[in-house]
Amino acid sequence: MLLLQQLINGLMLGGLYVMVAVAFTLIIGMLNFLNFTIPALFMFAAMMMWATMTGNLPFGNDFLLSAFGEHHIWIAGVVVSIVSICIVSLIIERFTYRYMKAKYGDATEHALPLVSSLGFLIIFEHLVISQWGSDPLQIESPFGDATFTIGSLIFSIPQIISLALSLGIVFLLSHIIRRTKLGRALRSIAERPDTATLMGVDVLRIVPVVYVITGLLCAISGILFTINYTSIDAYIGDTVATVAIAGMVLGGLGNVWGAVVGGLFVGILEVFSIYIVGADFVKVPIWGLLLLILVLKPTGLFGHSAIGKGKF
Amino acid sequence: MAGNVLAVTGLHKSFGGLKVIDEVSFDVARGSRTALIGPNGAGKTTIFNLLTGVYPVDAGSVVLAGSDITDIPSKDRVVHGMSRSFQNIRLMPHLSTVENVMLGQHARAHSLGQLLFPLGLVARNRWRAEAEAALAEAGLDSYPGEVVANLPYGVQKRIEVVRAMISRPQLLLLDEPAAGLNDVETRQLQALLEQVSAIGVTILVVEHDMHFVRNLCDHVVVLNFGRKIFEGSPEEVHRSPVVLEAYLGTDEPGSGEGAAGAA
Amino acid sequence: MSGYVEAQLIILCLSVIYAYAIFLPAASGQLNLGAAGFITLGAYASGWLNNADGLGLPMGVGMVLAMLFVGAIGFAISLPILRTRGVYMVLATFAFAEVVSGIAINMEFLGGAAGMPVDAHAPVEIVVAVAVAVVLFCFYFMSTRLGLALRSIHDDENVALLFGVDVRTARVVAFTVGGMLAGLGGAVYGHHYNYVEAQTFNVLLSIYILLYVLLGGTQTAWGPLVGAVFFTVIPEIFRHVAIEMGSDWLADSRFIFFGMFIVLMMVVRPEGVVTRTMQDRCAGFLSGRRGRARRAAE
Numbered sequence: 001m002l003l004l005q006q007l008i009n010g011l012m013l014g015g016l017y018v019m020v021a022v023a024f025t026l027i028i029g030m031l032n033f034l035n036f037t038i039p040a041l042f043m044f045a046a047m048m049m050w051a052t053m054t055g056n057l058p059f060g061n062d063f064l065l066s067a068f069g070e071h072h073i074w075i076a077g078v079v080v081s082i083v084s085i086c087i088v089s090l091i092i093e094r095f096t097y098r099y100m101k102a103k104y105g106d107a108t109e110h111a112l113p114l115v116s117s118l119g120f121l122i123i124f125e126h127l128v129i130s131q132w133g134s135d136p137l138q139i140e141s142p143f144g145d146a147t148f149t150i151g152s153l154i155f156s157i158p159q160i161i162s163l164a165l166s167l168g169i170v171f172l173l174s175h176i177i178r179r180t181k182l183g184r185a186l187r188s189i190a191e192r193p194d195t196a197t198l199m200g201v202d203v204l205r206i207v208p209v210v211y212v213i214t215g216l217l218c219a220i221s222g223i224l225f226t227i228n229y230t231s232i233d234a235y236i237g238d239t240v241a242t243v244a245i246a247g248m249v250l251g252g253l254g255n256v257w258g259a260v261v262g263g264l265f266v267g268i269l270e271v272f273s274i275y276i277v278g279a280d281f282v283k284v285p286i287w288g289l290l291l292l293i294l295v296l297k298p299t300g301l302f303g304h305s306a307i308g309k310g311k312f
Numbered sequence: 313m314a315g316n317v318l319a320v321t322g323l324h325k326s327f328g329g330l331k332v333i334d335e336v337s338f339d340v341a342r343g344s345r346t347a348l349i350g351p352n353g354a355g356k357t358t359i360f361n362l363l364t365g366v367y368p369v370d371a372g373s374v375v376l377a378g379s380d381i382t383d384i385p386s387k388d389r390v391v392h393g394m395s396r397s398f399q400n401i402r403l404m405p406h407l408s409t410v411e412n413v414m415l416g417q418h419a420r421a422h423s424l425g426q427l428l429f430p431l432g433l434v435a436r437n438r439w440r441a442e443a444e445a446a447l448a449e450a451g452l453d454s455y456p457g458e459v460v461a462n463l464p465y466g467v468q469k470r471i472e473v474v475r476a477m478i479s480r481p482q483l484l485l486l487d488e489p490a491a492g493l494n495d496v497e498t499r500q501l502q503a504l505l506e507q508v509s510a511i512g513v514t515i516l517v518v519e520h521d522m523h524f525v526r527n528l529c530d531h532v533v534v535l536n537f538g539r540k541i542f543e544g545s546p547e548e549v550h551r552s553p554v555v556l557e558a559y560l561g562t563d564e565p566g567s568g569e570g571a572a573g574a575a
Numbered sequence: 576m577s578g579y580v581e582a583q584l585i586i587l588c589l590s591v592i593y594a595y596a597i598f599l600p601a602a603s604g605q606l607n608l609g610a611a612g613f614i615t616l617g618a619y620a621s622g623w624l625n626n627a628d629g630l631g632l633p634m635g636v637g638m639v640l641a642m643l644f645v646g647a648i649g650f651a652i653s654l655p656i657l658r659t660r661g662v663y664m665v666l667a668t669f670a671f672a673e674v675v676s677g678i679a680i681n682m683e684f685l686g687g688a689a690g691m692p693v694d695a696h697a698p699v700e701i702v703v704a705v706a707v708a709v710v711l712f713c714f715y716f717m718s719t720r721l722g723l724a725l726r727s728i729h730d731d732e733n734v735a736l737l738f739g740v741d742v743r744t745a746r747v748v749a750f751t752v753g754g755m756l757a758g759l760g761g762a763v764y765g766h767h768y769n770y771v772e773a774q775t776f777n778v779l780l781s782i783y784i785l786l787y788v789l790l791g792g793t794q795t796a797w798g799p800l801v802g803a804v805f806f807t808v809i810p811e812i813f814r815h816v817a818i819e820m821g822s823d824w825l826a827d828s829r830f831i832f833f834g835m836f837i838v839l840m841m842v843v844r845p846e847g848v849v850t851r852t853m854q855d856r857c858a859g860f861l862s863g864r865r866g867r868a869r870r871a872a873e
Contacts (some may be wrong), residue, residue, distance in 0.1 A: 034662050036782075108850045111606060112841050114665070117835030118782055123813040126830035206779050238778060242673070249666055280688055283677030283837040298663045390739040404730035406851045407723070408792045414720075415727050418740030422721050440721075459851050471852030479738060505798055 001152050006152060006275050007268060012228070015163035015268020019221035020244035021251070022170055023214040029254030030190045030210050037092050038244075038308050040124035043237030044088065045081040045222030047128050050232055052077035053139050056132065073229070075144040080185035082219050089215030092120055093208045121237075128234045136233045139226060162224035167260070169220065173213070174256050186210065187307040190254070243270060246290040253298030261301065317342045317393075317483045317514045318363075323372035325355075325362055325538075332358050334538040336372075340483065340531075343516045345505075347525040349549075350535035352561055355401060356518040359535075364396055365389050390419040393482035397472040397489060397558050399518075405461035409452065409471055412460055413443040414476040425465055443478060450474050450504050452569045466497030470504055477508060484508060486517040502528060526550075534558065581697040581699050583811055588611035588706035593780075594787040594799035595713045596628045599749045601719065601785075603725040604659070604732070607750070608665045610757050611776040612672030614665055616645045617687050618759030618765035618776070622693035625766070634695035638762040642755050649754025653747045672781055679773040690772030695765035705763050710800060716752070717796040727748055729793065777868045790840055792847025794852045802848065806833070832868055 027035040048057075053073050055061040057080070068076040098118040114131055144158040177183040185201045186209075225240065226232055247266040251258025266286060273282045293300060318340040325333040333355045340346045348356050361367050363374055366384035373382045376392050384392075390395055395416070403412050414431060417439055421427055433437055438439070447453050460468055469489060476484055490498050498521075505528060509515055519525050525532065525546060532549045534542040536558040544550060549555050593610055600607045621641035623629035632640070656667045680688045716722050724745050727735040732742050765771040783806075791802020810829045817825035840848075 028662060032662070034665055041859065095842065111789055112845050114606075115786065116838050117842040118786060119834045119841070121782075122837065123831050123832075123834030126828060126834065129822060130828040242778065246670075252581065252661065281677065281681050283673050284681070285672035287677060289665060289668045291674055294659055294663055294667040294670065299661055366733065366737075386736045387739050387741055390737065390813070396737065399736070402734045404727050406730055406733070407726060408851075411723060411726075414723060414737050415735070415740075418720065418724060418735075427721045430715055430718040430720050431720055431723060433715065454785055457855060459855065462852065475738075 005153055006271050008155065010268030010271035011264060012159040012163055012267070013271060014155070014264035015159075015166040016221050016225050017240065017244045017247050017267050018170060018260050018263030019166050019217045020241055021247040022173065022256055023217040023221075024241075024245060024248045025251070025254055025256060025259040026210060026214050028218075028248075029256075030112070030186060031097065031207065033096075033113040033117075035096070037120040037124075037178035037215070038168065038214065038218055039237030039239070039241035040121045041085055041088065041218035042222040042225075042240055043128065043232070043234065044124050045085050045235075046080040046226045046232045046236055046260040047132065047137075048084050049074075049077040049223045049278070050137050050139050051132070052080045054137075058131070071142075074252055077226075078223055081223050082216065085160065085219035086217045088124075089211040090208055092117070092215075093211040096120070097207055097211075108258075124238075125234050132234075134234045136231050140232050141227055141230050143227070154287065156225075156228070159228050162228060165224065166221070169217070170260055173217075177256065178193040182206075182209065198297075221297075243286060244269075246286050248300075249293055250289050250300055252302040255300070255302045258300055258302035314412060315342055316340060317377055318516065319375040320359075320363070320374045321375075323359070323362060323374070324357060324370040325367065326370055331517065332396065333362065336413045336535070336540050338533045338540060338543060340514055340516050342514055343509075344483075344531050345509055345513055346517070346531045346533065347529040347546075348516065348535065349520070349522070349525060351483065353537075354535040355538040357487060358538075360485055360518060363485065364394065370413060373421075374507075382521045386458070390481070391477050393480070394485065395476040395479045395481035395483075396485035397469070397476050397487060398508060399487040399491065399547050401465070401468045401472060403460045403471060403475070405470055406459065408457050408510050409447065409460055409463070411441050411479055412454040412471060413446060413475050414439055416475040419479055446478050447471075447472050449507070451500070466493050466500065469493060469497070469501055473504055473508070477513070481513060483514045486515065486519075488518055488520060490521045497523060508546070576677035582735075583807075585699060585702055585767060587804065587807050588702045589760055590784070590787060590803040591706050591800060592709045592760035593757060593784045594764065594791065594803040595709050596753045596755075596760060597784050597788045598713065598791075598793065598796075599725075600746070600758070600787050601748055601812055602722075602729055603749045603865065604729040605746060606665050606785065608781050608785055609668030609670075609672035611778065611781040612668075612675035613645055613649065613754045613757030614761035614764065615675050615679050615776045616648060617641050617761030618771040619679055619682075619691065619773075620644045620758070621762030621763075622765045622771050623685060625812065626691075626694050628725075634697065634766055637695075637743070638759065638766070641762045642759045645761075646751055648756035650747065650751040653750040657746050657750060659835065669778070669781065669785040672776075672778070676773045676776065686771075688774075690770055692773075693765045693769045694772060695766055697763055697771055698814070699767075702763055702767055704760065711758070711798075713756075714796045717762025721748065721805045726794070733833070752756055786837060790837060790847055792849040794846065795849055797849045797854060798847055805848065806828040809833075811871075 004008045020038060023038050024035065026031065027038075051057045052064060054064065057064070064076040064180060065073060065078070096113045139181060141158065144160045147154050148157065149155070177186055185206050188201050189203060189206060225236070243266050247262035248259045249262070250265060251260070251262030269289070270282055319395040320339070321337045323333050323336040326332075336355075336359065336512070343425055346488055348359060358367070362369050365384065369382060373380060375381070376389070376394055379392055380390050381389055381394075404415065407415070431437060444453065444456055450473070452467065452470060452474065455463060455467070460471060463471070473484075473486070473489070486505075489501055493501060502524070505515060515528075517525070517529065529546060532544060532546055533540060534549060534555050541558055542552050542555050544552070593614065594612065595608050597607050621637045624637035625633045626632050630637075652671060655818055656664060656671065659667045679685060685691050708870055717726070724735060724740045727740060728745060736742050761776070787802035787806055788799050790806065791800070792798035810833055813829045813832065814826045817829070
């Protein structure tokens, strides 16, 4: 029964990794680079959530409190997070993709977007640190300890909701990619970035959409993380994203459903590793697994062999 | 020494079911200047890539100066005496002219001592001197230290030839050397190739410009749809109805120009 | 030398050593995001070889052996890791560093998560000497035919292959020697601070080192030196100026500007601070007279 409980906890944690892993996999699949702003976006969303709920925003705290009231301030947090992440995503798109694309041809051939995204990671982490410090910050969960039990198994309601939400969002996303006009444009960029323009796809208008989608995935994941685990710090993005990367690799680069399976799996693996060998040892199984996959079967479980082979 | 430098026999290559090279055989006589021509998509560049080992062959054999090189890895072919230039210039953009040429010497540096000799730090050494001399001979001594990416196109084309030559090949493969050059640059390139030929190196060239081919080459192999359709002197090719039909029979506008050049 | 300047000098020297370690594979077009792994290995190995409850070897011997040990590990993992390309290689080296760190934390004989004290002390002179030696070595290395081959692979590996360059071996050498240098850097770190703690060698360290190299430029051997000096010294100067101006906030926010600088660099100077063309111009400027004289003679 204890093992089953761990499995449930692992799935809940995995649900959060899923969205971050999907964000990574989308950018790699579409634009062929490892986007290190994803941890920054995750952390920034979590921080905005915390700051709104605890009245620590640089401005507008009183207004939000009077507009939403003390009990619904978490809704204000969600709104503030999502709006700010959308804006930030568009800014990042400019500097990691658009300028390079315009000036140096195929940006994916170079390490430029990778380096710029690392630059953004540094900017956001230090913005947050200079504003709120690097110590862990706590919030009070707006839903308290809402749980229900089946037999001796404990289910946290917010966690169940967040798992359902995360899978629902990914399902919606994969529907968009498969069935809509936007999705067709996205797939054509992913397959032949150089000829997509010729086929009538406006790459410069679609790429920002990809960034906003990945930004939203990070934002929702960051918000849910804050509500469920109630303790965050400036480096939370790194911690979560590194595990999510492992999940993405396991599922295969560029494959959305692979990232879902991989994300859930690493969540479970992490919880079990902590349970069996202790928190200190948790890196070894996760990263050892990742290293083995990369060396033995770089395409992961469901990956496409052409993705990620370009220079960086 | 008479005989053939290169003997290609029964070469086959398919890409995913599409036959690109089908039963192609030809010989390149030592000291000759042979051209490989044909309409777009005839498989000329593919043959070069098969000769240099960029792709493995499906069937057939490639014999270079008496040794069978069909299955040896690319990096070892240069030792057997084969070197090439590329359709789109592929010099190392971040290396200087002289460094690019010194890359051509790589296969001749066998010992660890030669690999670890500080070429860039010792101002006068035999490798550098040789590379500079080769550039000077080709009339390119005005820019030994410059990064090649900043040089004119025609100069880069000639540097490619110098780089290929310094590996001391018996057979020099040139992939569309005259493409994109103006008249002056073409003449300079041709003069350089005459020099190369004069010291006994065999030249095999893929070229669209029939004028260039007639000026330079003494033997022509014509390909179409991956097959050899004709072989002979430039004059014979010029008169051949088979070749004319191959060029006119396709709807490619580019090959129409080729036909005009051939006619 | 004041304590403060000395402390900064040490950080600078270590950064330079680390940067050259990552530069060697980067010069052949391979991104290694696993610097922290090699540094961890070197620091622990050298410390343990030297410590009384380890093998008790003299510091110099320990450092050399540690370097060889890290080189051997680097060689062993280079064979599988260099099979991976692009993003996969970035991820694989990154994963390697995390595995090393995870294992180091769990080795009780290495002090576990609490870290390991190191007996022998390496004074500032040794740190500087090692850094200078590493820089000189890398300048030499990049000037050899092997270095030329690595730079060719960076530009166009298929052409390098056709001119007889053994691309795979060259890459293995660059990766392995780079690993040895990172291990040496770790050894120096451990002996200078007399304490090794796996958590200090984290992902951020690997990221910063890779940034020094890419921002400095991978085309010439000057790149990592300029990158490491630039990005360790400038933020410190910035901090001082900010404190002089009485703004603690500005002093604390220097990394925000550092990040912005990186992003802007990629827009205006994507090939790094030092490019090949720039090196030529500087050399031409410095030796202007000699160059003209030579041209006249010819």
